[in-house]
Amino acid sequence: MLTKISATALGAALLAGTAAHAGDISGAGATFPAPVYAKWAETYKAQTGVGLNYQAIGSGGGIKQIKAKTVAFGASDKPLKVEDLDAAGLMQFPMVMGGVVPVVNLPGVMPGQLHLPGALLADIYLGAVTKWNDPRIAAVNKGVKLPNLPITVVHRSDGSGTSFLFTSYLSMKNPAWQSKVGASDSVEWPVGLGGKGNDGVSAFVKQTIGSIGYVEYAYAKQNKATYALVQNKDGQYPAPVAADFAAAASHADWTKAPGNYLLLLDQPGAKSWPITGATFILVYKKQDNAAQGADVLKFFDWAYKNGDAAAGALDYVPMPAAVKTMMRKQWAAQVKGSDGKPVYVSK
Amino acid sequence: MSDLSRPTAVSMTTRPASKGAWFDPIFQFACLAAATLLLAALGGIVVSLAIGGWPALHKFGFSFFTSTTWNPVTEVYGAAGPIAGTLITSALALILALPVALGISVFLVEFCPKRLAQPIAIAVELLAGIPSIVYGMWGLFVLAPWFALHVQLPLMMNIPSGSIWEKVFYGVPNGANIFTASLILSIMILPYMAAVFRELFLTVPTQVRESAYGIGCTPFEVVRSVTVPYVRSGMVGVVMLGLGRALGETMAVTFIIGNAHGLPQSLFDSGSTLASTIANEFTEATGEMHTAALTALGLVLFVITFSVLAIARALLLRQRND
Amino acid sequence: MLFDRRARRRAANAVFVALCGLATLLALAALGLIMVSLLKQGFGGLNLTIFTKDTPAPGSLGGLRNAIVGSAAMCATAMVLAVIVGMLAGTWLAEYGGDTPYGHVVRFLNDVLLSAPSILVGLFVYELIVRPFHGFSGLAGGVALALIAAPVVTRTTEDILRLQPNALREAGVALGAARWVTIRKIIWRGAGGGLLTGGLLAFARISGETAPLLFTALNNQFFALDMTKPMASLPAVIFQYALSAYDDWRALAWAGALLIALTVLSINIIGRVIVARGNTRP
Numbered sequence: 001m002l003t004k005i006s007a008t009a010l011g012a013a014l015l016a017g018t019a020a021h022a023g024d025i026s027g028a029g030a031t032f033p034a035p036v037y038a039k040w041a042e043t044y045k046a047q048t049g050v051g052l053n054y055q056a057i058g059s060g061g062g063i064k065q066i067k068a069k070t071v072a073f074g075a076s077d078k079p080l081k082v083e084d085l086d087a088a089g090l091m092q093f094p095m096v097m098g099g100v101v102p103v104v105n106l107p108g109v110m111p112g113q114l115h116l117p118g119a120l121l122a123d124i125y126l127g128a129v130t131k132w133n134d135p136r137i138a139a140v141n142k143g144v145k146l147p148n149l150p151i152t153v154v155h156r157s158d159g160s161g162t163s164f165l166f167t168s169y170l171s172m173k174n175p176a177w178q179s180k181v182g183a184s185d186s187v188e189w190p191v192g193l194g195g196k197g198n199d200g201v202s203a204f205v206k207q208t209i210g211s212i213g214y215v216e217y218a219y220a221k222q223n224k225a226t227y228a229l230v231q232n233k234d235g236q237y238p239a240p241v242a243a244d245f246a247a248a249a250s251h252a253d254w255t256k257a258p259g260n261y262l263l264l265l266d267q268p269g270a271k272s273w274p275i276t277g278a279t280f281i282l283v284y285k286k287q288d289n290a291a292q293g294a295d296v297l298k299f300f301d302w303a304y305k306n307g308d309a310a311a312g313a314l315d316y317v318p319m320p321a322a323v324k325t326m327m328r329k330q331w332a333a334q335v336k337g338s339d340g341k342p343v344y345v346s347k
Numbered sequence: 348m349s350d351l352s353r354p355t356a357v358s359m360t361t362r363p364a365s366k367g368a369w370f371d372p373i374f375q376f377a378c379l380a381a382a383t384l385l386l387a388a389l390g391g392i393v394v395s396l397a398i399g400g401w402p403a404l405h406k407f408g409f410s411f412f413t414s415t416t417w418n419p420v421t422e423v424y425g426a427a428g429p430i431a432g433t434l435i436t437s438a439l440a441l442i443l444a445l446p447v448a449l450g451i452s453v454f455l456v457e458f459c460p461k462r463l464a465q466p467i468a469i470a471v472e473l474l475a476g477i478p479s480i481v482y483g484m485w486g487l488f489v490l491a492p493w494f495a496l497h498v499q500l501p502l503m504m505n506i507p508s509g510s511i512w513e514k515v516f517y518g519v520p521n522g523a524n525i526f527t528a529s530l531i532l533s534i535m536i537l538p539y540m541a542a543v544f545r546e547l548f549l550t551v552p553t554q555v556r557e558s559a560y561g562i563g564c565t566p567f568e569v570v571r572s573v574t575v576p577y578v579r580s581g582m583v584g585v586v587m588l589g590l591g592r593a594l595g596e597t598m599a600v601t602f603i604i605g606n607a608h609g610l611p612q613s614l615f616d617s618g619s620t621l622a623s624t625i626a627n628e629f630t631e632a633t634g635e636m637h638t639a640a641l642t643a644l645g646l647v648l649f650v651i652t653f654s655v656l657a658i659a660r661a662l663l664l665r666q667r668n669d
Numbered sequence: 670m671l672f673d674r675r676a677r678r679r680a681a682n683a684v685f686v687a688l689c690g691l692a693t694l695l696a697l698a699a700l701g702l703i704m705v706s707l708l709k710q711g712f713g714g715l716n717l718t719i720f721t722k723d724t725p726a727p728g729s730l731g732g733l734r735n736a737i738v739g740s741a742a743m744c745a746t747a748m749v750l751a752v753i754v755g756m757l758a759g760t761w762l763a764e765y766g767g768d769t770p771y772g773h774v775v776r777f778l779n780d781v782l783l784s785a786p787s788i789l790v791g792l793f794v795y796e797l798i799v800r801p802f803h804g805f806s807g808l809a810g811g812v813a814l815a816l817i818a819a820p821v822v823t824r825t826t827e828d829i830l831r832l833q834p835n836a837l838r839e840a841g842v843a844l845g846a847a848r849w850v851t852i853r854k855i856i857w858r859g860a861g862g863g864l865l866t867g868g869l870l871a872f873a874r875i876s877g878e879t880a881p882l883l884f885t886a887l888n889n890q891f892f893a894l895d896m897t898k899p900m901a902s903l904p905a906v907i908f909q910y911a912l913s914a915y916d917d918w919r920a921l922a923w924a925g926a927l928l929i930a931l932t933v934l935s936i937n938i939i940g941r942v943i944v945a946r947g948n949t950r951p
Binding site: 550 | 681686697699703704707757761762765772774779780784787796797824825827828829831832846847849870874880930933937
Binding site: 024026028034035038039040041042043045051053054055056057061068069070071196197198199216218219221222223313314315 | 725726727728729799800803804805883884887888889890891898899909911912913914915916918
């Protein structure tokens with residue numbers, strides 16, 4: 001009896017995966033856009049009957065899975081450089097944008113009151129500025145009552161696109177940060193403690209008086225966090241709202257970004273939020289399964305056309321119309337089936 | 348008494364006349380095959396880790412184990428911090444959980460009214476069924492703030508500066524540290540240890556215990572001199588079960604340990620463990636060397652587990668020979 | 670003198686009893702505290718739609734149907750595999766080869782396997798099944814969970830079988846029963862309660878595992894019964910939703926966590942009742 005069951009189980013296990021393809025589309029990658037992709041997929045399935053299953057396994061996971069061809073598309077918050085794309089035969093396009101917002105826990109300080117230039121923010125994260133009443137902080141915050149409290153730095157402990165944007169920005173604004181720490185999904189933090197996910201960071205900030213952390217925009221907004229303002233390239237202090245993320249994107253020049261490798265950090269414009277970033281989709285240029293490739297592009301084209309309202313409702317920022325048009329042209333020119341014809345042409 | 352501690356297997360000769368005896372060799376082979384399958388699974392895991400982690404071990408050599416640098420930007424990796432964190436949290440968790448688990452099982456088997464014993468046992472086992480992430484979030488949102496307010500702050504304010512205790516209890520008062528991580532771990536391994544302890548105690552023959560009571564032993568003496576020696580070999584298994592769970596536990600620890608890669612400087616300092624570092628960074632790691640270093644951490648974890656278990660086994664052997 | 674000693678022994682005993690009671694109280698208090706926060710956060714979300722609707726996007730009405738079904742399918746697969754392998758392996762260790770050199774190796778390495786972090790087990794199954802077949806699947810998830818559960822079953826099976834009195838084995842031989850019949854009908858049956866504990870602990874261990882599923886079963890936003898496709902699971906959904914920014918997702922995550930705890934509790938109780946009915950052990 002037992003052997004019979006185990007034989008059946010073994011047989012079933014061996015059969016696993018032989019019929020893995022066909023039917024619905026699956027994709028995996030970045031955690032940050034997962035809620036909006038889920039929203040789009042839900043509406044898309046109701047309208048077309050086609051299910052698109054997107055799972056948040058991390059940007060690194062998304063890149064690895066598309067390379068291993070276990071998914072139809074990958075997703076990453078960190079764009080791949082053009083040489084990496086070419087080496088793997090991939091193309092990437094941006095879907096939505098978001099921003100990173102510093103949050104603080106300072107008694108008596110209201111959301112938006114605290115102003116921080118990028119270089120100073122970097123020095124705080126370097127551990128070079130250790131007290132809230134430091135003259136450098138006081139100089140840009142006249143009229144704000146700064147307590148004599150030690151600064152507790154909180155950062156992400158898990159690798160994250162949010163950390164990538166944040167550390168890239170600090171590297172741009174502060175040479176000491178660039179040489180000592182640098183920019184990556186996870187870095188060797190000079191000071192502070194790490195929380196798991198946006199949740200972990202915001203919990204530690206809430207629990208520790210005198211702390212500073214950074215979270216995704218949606219998270220700061222939904223939790224009504226005490227955010228700080230960061231100085232942009234024009235010397236202004238824009239508010240962390242959707243319009244100011246969009247402003248950053250509208251000043252970016254996608255036509256001069258080979259392989260669509262573009263960081264939206266520190267863009268010009270009075271209203272541009274300085275720590276803004278897009279999240280990307282990765283697909284193969286040469287599609288082994290043209291029908292599946294077409295399904296993927298069809299979905300994202302549908303999202304470009306019909307998804308902006310849903311994205312806005314979830315605190316994401318849609319791509320500007322010009323960028324969308326550009327991406328549609330790139331699909332037609334670059335993503336081809338084994339017969340050399342484009343798998344999908346947007347109408 | 349210690350002669351009772353372990354029944355030795357009787358050698359049984361199978362008589363050809365027995366009904367179904369033809370199946371005996373097949374059954375024995377199936378058992379052996381199952382045992383071998385487990386070995387193959389472990390072998391497969393270790394081999395895939397060794398292949399994946401080799402680039403990092405090859406590049407950094409011995410310094411991988413001694414360096415506390417963990418820098419994904421310059422791609423220099425050392426595992427000393429997570430190794431220390433893993434050993435400290437697991438040992439602390441075991442020290443905290445062992446007496447409690449022992450106490451629970453003795454209480455349930457010896458002192459508790461029969462009618463209450465079963466519900467309490469089930470309640471304790473329920474602790475094992477709470478998802479790891481729930482422990483993590485409970486630790487982060489409930490335990491850590493409480494601990495910071497009611498333990499860390501009073502300690503900070505009442506310890507005279509310059510004393511050794513100041514060093515021991517040094518840390519940012521927000522409850523995210525080595526000690527609270529160990530505390531959560533001890534709650535998580537408790538049900539496993541208590542449940543198996545209890546099953547072991549229940550296997551002690553009633554006559555043996557009754558006769559001990561008969562000669563006037565107090566319950567404490569019965570437990571100490573009869574019950575515990577009787578199940579001693581099984582107890583090591585229980586400790587291993589708990590230790591194994593503690594060494595590899597990921598999600599709950601990740602939420603509350605503070606995730607600093609350096610060597611922890613005090614009981615209330617932030618730290619990291621091998622498993623939490625892997626869980627934190629693996630899914631986002633894009634660089635080849637970063638992935639290799641994380642895989643090598645997995646290999647180190649196996650080596651540590653291997654050594655800890657080997658030491659425990661050696662200790663047991665010596666104890667038995669005494 | 671004599672009185673003194675007796676008093677001391679009594680006092681030691683009283684302290685011991687009190688400490689044991691205190692230990693039990695501590696564990697119950699920990700459980701109580703965790704359950705209170707689970708109930709507080711999760712009870713409001715428990716309603717019928719949890720079982721009738723699939724996981725929603727933020728802002729839509731939904732439930733956990735696909736995750737519950739997926740978890741049940743994968744846990745069942747895992748438990749079948751783990752109980753077969755674990756019980757046979759544990760039996761081999763206790764009854765056949767446990768004292769041979771190979772037996773020592775198996776026992777030792779099984780303990781090592783016990784502590785394998787679940788994320789590494791998941792990655793191994795990924796290399797073994799997912800990558801060669803180019804697709805995530807519920808079956809791969811089941812196999813990963815089985816690898817986590819099997820060592821628990823093996824360890825407890827061996828410990829319990831070893832403590833079965835030899836008289837039972839002798840009785841089997843005396844009756845002229847084949848050895849495997851003795852094991853099956855006498856030893857296993859006698860050890861029923863302990864074996865069940867092993868199985869329950871293994872189930873409890875895998876019911877909340879997220880990490881090994883991420884790289885094997887992935888997860889699925891939609892309802893799927895096909896074990897060869899990506900499959901949803903409660904822990905994966907809890908993990909994703911609990912850390913999100915949206916209140917409705919968090920509420921579902923806590924409801925899911927409460928559901929897992931309640932399932933483990935009821936399976937524990939049902940198992941105990943069955944054993945108590947079929948068993949006359951003191």
